[in-house]
Amino acid sequence: MKSSLLKLTKAANQQPINQELGEVVVSIRDVDFSYAPGERQILSGLNMEFRRGQVVAVMGGSGCGKTTILRLIGGQYRAQSGEVLFEGDDIGRMSSAKLMTARRRMGMLFQFGALFTDLSVFENVAFPLREHTNLNEELLRALVLLKLNAVGLRGARDLMPSQISGGMARRVALARAIALDPPLIMYDEPFAGLDPISLGITARLIRDLNEALGATSLLVTHDIEETFAIADYVYFIANGHIGAEGTPEELSRSDDPFVRQFLDASPDGPVPFHYPGISLENDFGLAFDRQGQ
Numbered sequence: 001m002k003s004s005l006l007k008l009t010k011a012a013n014q015q016p017i018n019q020e021l022g023e024v025v026v027s028i029r030d031v032d033f034s035y036a037p038g039e040r041q042i043l044s045g046l047n048m049e050f051r052r053g054q055v056v057a058v059m060g061g062s063g064c065g066k067t068t069i070l071r072l073i074g075g076q077y078r079a080q081s082g083e084v085l086f087e088g089d090d091i092g093r094m095s096s097a098k099l100m101t102a103r104r105r106m107g108m109l110f111q112f113g114a115l116f117t118d119l120s121v122f123e124n125v126a127f128p129l130r131e132h133t134n135l136n137e138e139l140l141r142a143l144v145l146l147k148l149n150a151v152g153l154r155g156a157r158d159l160m161p162s163q164i165s166g167g168m169a170r171r172v173a174l175a176r177a178i179a180l181d182p183p184l185i186m187y188d189e190p191f192a193g194l195d196p197i198s199l200g201i202t203a204r205l206i207r208d209l210n211e212a213l214g215a216t217s218l219l220v221t222h223d224i225e226e227t228f229a230i231a232d233y234v235y236f237i238a239n240g241h242i243g244a245e246g247t248p249e250e251l252s253r254s255d256d257p258f259v260r261q262f263l264d265a266s267p268d269g270p271v272p273f274h275y276p277g278i279s280l281e282n283d284f285g286l287a288f289d290r291q292g293q
C-alpha cells in the first residue's frame, strides 16, 4: 500500500474509470427506516450495493435521506427492517465491540467535517492513528507524511487549520479519513463550499485515493458534473428508495423524466417544485371564472 500511495503522487491523474466488478463491500437490502416510532418513514424498501474498487455516488434532493444512509452503514442508527451488510456482516446485529472493529475499517469525511482547530495539520491526520493504533512515533510520522503527501500537503504539516485555505482544509480532512487505510471511505458532501478549482482537485483526489488504496468510496454529493466525471456508478434517491441508478454514461443517455429533471436541473418534473396545497385557482378565487369561460 505504501508504495502505491507514493506512486500516486507521481502518476498522471487520468486513471481509467473502474468497470470491473469487485466483491460487494456494503449491501443494503430492503431497508425501512424512520428516526422514531410513528415518525415519517425516511427510507422504505431501499436496496443498494457498493463494490470494491468503485466510487459510487449517492445523489438526491436535500432531506431525501443521504446522510441517514451513511449513518446506517456506520451503525449510528439501526434499520427497523431489512439488512445493512458490511463485508458480509449485518451492522444492525453487531455487538458494540464488533461494531467498533467494523468502524475502524470505515473512513468518514463528515458533512461540514471540520478539522480540530487547536491541532496542527500533522496532528489532525495523526489523530485517528493515535486513537486506534500503538505505532511508535517514527512509524506514525512516516504514515502521516505519506498521507499528507498523497493529498499534496506534506509541506503544510506544521501549519494550523486557521493558516490554510478551505480547499486545503478539505484535503487534510481527506488525509485524516484515510489515515487507517480503510477499505470503505464515506464522503458526505465533500465538495460543499469549495471554489471550482478546489472542487475539481478534491474530486480527482477522491478517485485517485480510491485507486491507490484499492478501496470502495461512497460519495454523497450534489455536484453532477464533477461526480459523473469520477463515479463508476450513481444512485439517485427519491421518496425513500432508489429513483434511478446506473453508470454516468447510462444516466446521461437516459430519458427517464426523473433522471432528466435532476440532470437538467428543471424546477418541474416528477419531483414537484410546489409544496402540496390547495390549487392556485382556489387560493385566488378564480375557480368560478375558469368554469365560466
Ligand SMILES: Nc1ncnc2c1ncn2[C@@H]1O[C@H](COP(=O)(O)OP(=O)(O)O)[C@@H](O)[C@H]1O
Pocket: 035, 042, 060, 061, 062, 063, 064, 065, 066, 067, 068, 069
Ligand atoms: N437525528 C434525526 N432525528 C430525526 N429526524 C432526522 C434526524 N436526522 C435527519 N432527520 C430527518 O430525516 C430526513 C433525511 O435527512 P438526511 O439523511 O440528513 O437528508 P440528506 O442528507 O439527504 O439531506 C430529513 O427530513 C431530516 O429532517
Ligand SMILES: [Mg+2]
Pocket: 066, 067, 068, 111, 188
Ligand atoms: Mg446530508
